[in-house]
Amino acid sequence: MLWLQQLGQIGLRFVSRLGMSLVFLIHALYGAVRCLPRFSLVIQQLFSIGVLTMLIILVSGLFVGMVLGLQGYNQLVNFSAESSLGLVVALFLVRELGPVLSALLFAGRAGSALTAEIGLMKATEQLSAMEMMAVDPMKRVIGPRFVAGLIAVPLLAAMMSAVGVLGGYLIGHGQFGVDPGVYWTSMQNGVDFVDDILNGVIKSVVFGFIVTWVALFEGYDAIPTSEGVSRATTRTVVTSSLAVLGGDFILTALMFGGL
Amino acid sequence: MTVQDPTGQFTNPMVEVSDLHFAFPQRSIYQGINVLIPRGKITVILGPSGCGKSTLLSFVGGRLRPQKGRVVFDGEPVPTRRGEALFTMRRKMGMLFQSSALLTDLSVFENVAFPLREQTDLPEELIRILVLMKLELVGLRGARDLMPAELSGGMARRVALARAIVLDPEMIMYDEPFVGLDPISMGVIVKLIRELNDALGLTSIVVTHDVHEACGIADYIYLLGDGVVSGHGTTEQMLNSEQPEVRQFMQGLPDGPVRYHYPAEDYLDDLGRAI
Amino acid sequence: MKQKTIEIWVGIFMMIGIAALMMLAFKVSGSAGGGGDVYRINARFENVGGLNEKAPVMIGGVRIGRVADIRIDKEDFSAVVGMDIDSKYDNLPSDTGASILTSGLLGAQFVGLDPGAEDLYLEKGDELEITQSAIQLESLISQFMFSQAGKGDNSGDDDN
Missing domain, CATH: 2.40.30 (Elongation Factor Tu (Ef-tu); domain 3)
Incomplete structure (x- = not known):
């Protein structure tokens, strides 16, 4: 009986948090729209969540591409199909790894920082102080971060895919001597702009939305103590990573069929 | 309990709190309190920790909604929804938070300039003059380029004070302004509260549990305890009060109406059971 | 001054991002716009x-x-x-x-x-x-196998 009650509690808590986060989302979107006239605020946030995440994205993208090159070549060469290496690497990156990995890295690097920052602003009464200065934190604090997240994640995903393709080329051509022309042509023949590139971009926009939303909500909703903020930061990474992976499954099924 | 008004200073008060009831889900805060804040005076709200002194400021600032009773600021009921009406009212009040609440990513100068930049379209040169004037007032004109992390607690509070008065509010609320300060900084804050009140003609509300400092600056004192106003009066009236709750708090007696012991069963029974 | 450096960095960030998108559109998919x-x-x-x-x-x-x-x-x-x-x-x-x-x-x-x-x-x-x-390929292979099998039988006979 007890476990049933606990299950019910978990369910209720989940639904109430979901509801709270939806209300928050509406306020945040409204704040995002109102903050647009002062775009310098968005630019500041683009710096702290975009530029500072760029390096980790570029480096991981390169390594992911190189690993794909190695693994792909070693498998394809069994079927004498190493001419398709470029296609394999590009499709993996553009459709899946680019959007998903960059969203996960963004959650770990920028999402957790967003949560901690906003949680600490709450804990040190900065948000209350803004309200008392007749400044709406949704417009001044949450809005610009939301817009910046929406802009940054798709760009980061594109960077990761592009660098990954180059990494695959580095291994394919440099290590295994795949002909450059073959590498790029097989890619260009097989990768479709609408089906693959555009769908990948749509995915990364959705992921950016999810991660930024989760991170801002967790920060805004954090219990204003150091323990509460640290918990909220953990929750941001866990929740947004799960949401990205789950969302990826749904989006993939919708875009590429299979369900 | 209603407020007696022998001196007539409570006609047309700045803030009027009447019959305020409020409870958080786990904890009752107020069971009907009445507070009048006279204009142009320093009113101190005293009370033990956790009695809801600071919460009172949230009601005056419209950040919480009373479950019963009403809060009136400057003749108008305090609206409690986010929105223009509330923000218009808040432009007439400044607030100094216990943690200073400086925006950590902005310099001292930008922190003080923040309300100006957000609320007005003043030219940069005018903003500079206004900010430097307020910083001079709190004696920190030379610290304008420091970041909040580089300030001591007392300095941070003075910057926050400069920020709270930069829009020339009619009323300023101090939430525990004396907590965690060394004697010198404490003296500076006391002096500033008094000077600002007299020089700018402000109405001040000071929330504190520090009886000594409170008596030093208060024109009028309210003592909160157990969800009601347990006593109020001028500083002398309070110090000489025979009311047991007031006497215990003002003189810092360990036992009185507020018990020394947390409620528990009989001591000997408790021990006997353990043995 | 600080704001300026930030803006430059954000500019670089946007440039790299857009360049990456362009590369995906033209270099990777070959045919932009379908x-x-x-x-x-x-x-x-x-x-x-x-x-x-x-x-x-x-x-x-x-x-x-x-x-x-x-x-x-x-x-x-x-x-x-x-x-x-x-x-x-x-x-x-x-x-x-x-x-x-x-x-x-x-x-x-x-x-x-x-x-x-x-x-x-x-x-x-x-x-x-x-x-x-x-x-x-299957039919090619089976044709090839049949012909090889025939050859193999013949050569075996010759050797003996």
Whole structure:
């Protein structure tokens, strides 16, 4: 009986948090729209969540591409199909790894920082102080971060895919001597702009939305103590990573069929 | 309990709190309190920790909604929804938070300039003059380029004070302004509260549990305890009060109406059971 | 001063991001915007083998279009392959032939067009008449095996 009650509690808590986060989302979107006239605020946030995440994205993208090159070549060469290496690497990156990995890295690097920052602003009464200065934190604090997240994640995903393709080329051509022309042509023949590139971009926009939303909500909703903020930061990474992976499954099924 | 008004200073008060009831889900805060804040005076709200002194400021600032009773600021009921009406009212009040609440990513100068930049379209040169004037007032004109992390607690509070008065509010609320300060900084804050009140003609509300400092600056004192106003009066009236709750708090007696012991069963029974 | 450095960095960030998007659009997918104007021609095959939609359509190794759809004619059960040809190649002779070829031994399959000599050009909706089906590796292998088996028996006899 007890476990049933606990299950019910978990369910209720989940639904109430979901509801709270939806209300928050509406306020945040409204704040995002109102903050647009002062775009310098968005630019500041683009710096702290975009530029500072760029390096980790570029480096991981390169390594992911190189690993794909190695693994792909070693498998394809069994079927004498190493001419398709470029296609394999590009499709993996553009459709899946680019959007998903960059969203996960963004959650770990920028999402957790967003949560901690906003949680600490709450804990040190900065948000209350803004309200008392007749400044709406949704417009001044949450809005610009939301817009910046929406802009940054798709760009980061594109960077990761592009660098990954180059990494695959580095291994394919440099290590295994795949002909450059073959590498790029097989890619260009097989990768479709609408089906693959555009769908990948749509995915990364959705992921950016999810991660930024989760991170801002967790920060805004954090219990204003150091323990509460640290918990909220953990929750941001866990929740947004799960949401990205789950969302990826749904989006993939919708875009590429299979369900 | 209603407020007696022998001196007539409570006609047309700045803030009027009447019959305020409020409870958080786990904890009752107020069971009907009445507070009048006279204009142009320093009113101190005293009370033990956790009695809801600071919460009172949230009601005056419209950040919480009373479950019963009403809060009136400057003749108008305090609206409690986010929105223009509330923000218009808040432009007439400044607030100094216990943690200073400086925006950590902005310099001292930008922190003080923040309300100006957000609320007005003043030219940069005018903003500079206004900010430097307020910083001079709190004696920190030379610290304008420091970041909040580089300030001591007392300095941070003075910057926050400069920020709270930069829009020339009619009323300023101090939430525990004396907590965690060394004697010198404490003296500076006391002096500033008094000077600002007299020089700018402000109405001040000071929330504190520090009886000594409170008596030093208060024109009028309210003592909160157990969800009601347990006593109020001028500083002398309070110090000489025979009311047991007031006497215990003002003189810092360990036992009185507020018990020394947390409620528990009989001591000997408790021990006997353990043995 | 600080604001300026931030703005420059954000500018760099946006530049790299947009460059990456451009690279994905042009270098990786080859055909931005899904290709411009195309016209559709059909070809009827007995067997399309492993041909996929989006496979390239080539003349002499140059890509001129792609396979848009593959379906079965309900009456004679032959496979009909619809191909989108870039409209800049609007002068394909009407007796052009189509064959399904494989790049490399086991690579992806594509449609190779073999231009004829007619003065009339193919137009939208036309059907190619000369087609050659995909070479089926299984049948090739079995043919080869049979002939080898025959040879092996003979040579064995000779040795003894």
